[in-house]
Amino acid sequence: RSPSSVMTLMHNYFSKVEQMYIQKFGVFKCDNKKLNISIDEWTSCKNRRYINLHVYCNETSLNLGLIRIHGNCPTEKVLSLLQERLDNFQLKLETDVVAITSDGAAVMEKFGKLSPTIQQFCYNHALHIAVTKVFDVKKLKGEATGTCCNDSEFNTDSEYEEDDSSDSESDDVAPADQYDLQDDVSLAINSIQKIVKLFQYSPVRNALLQ
Numbered sequence: 001r002s003p004s005s006v007m008t009l010m011h012n013y014f015s016k017v018e019q020m021y022i023q024k025f026g027v028f029k030c031d032n033k034k035l036n037i038s039i040d041e042w043t044s045c046k047n048r049r050y051i052n053l054h055v056y057c058n059e060t061s062l063n064l065g066l067i068r069i070h071g072n073c074p075t076e077k078v079l080s081l082l083q084e085r086l087d088n089f090q091l092k093l094e095t096d097v098v099a100i101t102s103d104g105a106a107v108m109e110k111f112g113k114l115s116p117t118i119q120q121f122c123y124n125h126a127l128h129i130a131v132t133k134v135f136d137v138k139k140l141k142g143e144a145t146g147t148c149c150n151d152s153e154f155n156t157d158s159e160y161e162e163d164d165s166s167d168s169e170s171d172d173v174a175p176a177d178q179y180d181l182q183d184d185v186s187l188a189i190n191s192i193q194k195i196v197k198l199f200q201y202s203p204v205r206n207a208l209l210q
Contacts, residue, residue: 042066100115135185
């Protein structure tokens, strides 16, 4: 089959699944059941950025698919993209959703303030920050040397991009050159970081791990 035929089959299947989900959500609303949501950003090997949206209700877990991110994605745009996807499934953030789970980036903290729902930050993300602060010691301003790829979780190429500098994630996860590692673990962690970067920034090398 041609690529266009395969794409048509996928779109048709998505339409069927979408209608099935809409019926399920209709049943939930008739039973006065509320939903919880988890969202997270993902970057493909081609450096295309997406938001993944997952819905939970009691024992039911439904994935509403990936939302493509084009350009910068400040908090207001994240909220708009989320509401637009929920509208496709006849859901309203204000009336059908109780809480949203996300990582603890500053952009998501602002999202929690703008959202009409409860905001629950991911414990795994908080643990990662805690472990980083235990093993790493931040350098003083002006001590960072050399140039390296920005490892910040929400940079222009990789994550939601905040236009307001006050909403950066510098308080949570700083770039790699902002840290001095403790002597007893520095060699091991430096080796791991080099291996990760070797595959992280090269789609060709990354494909070897798939």
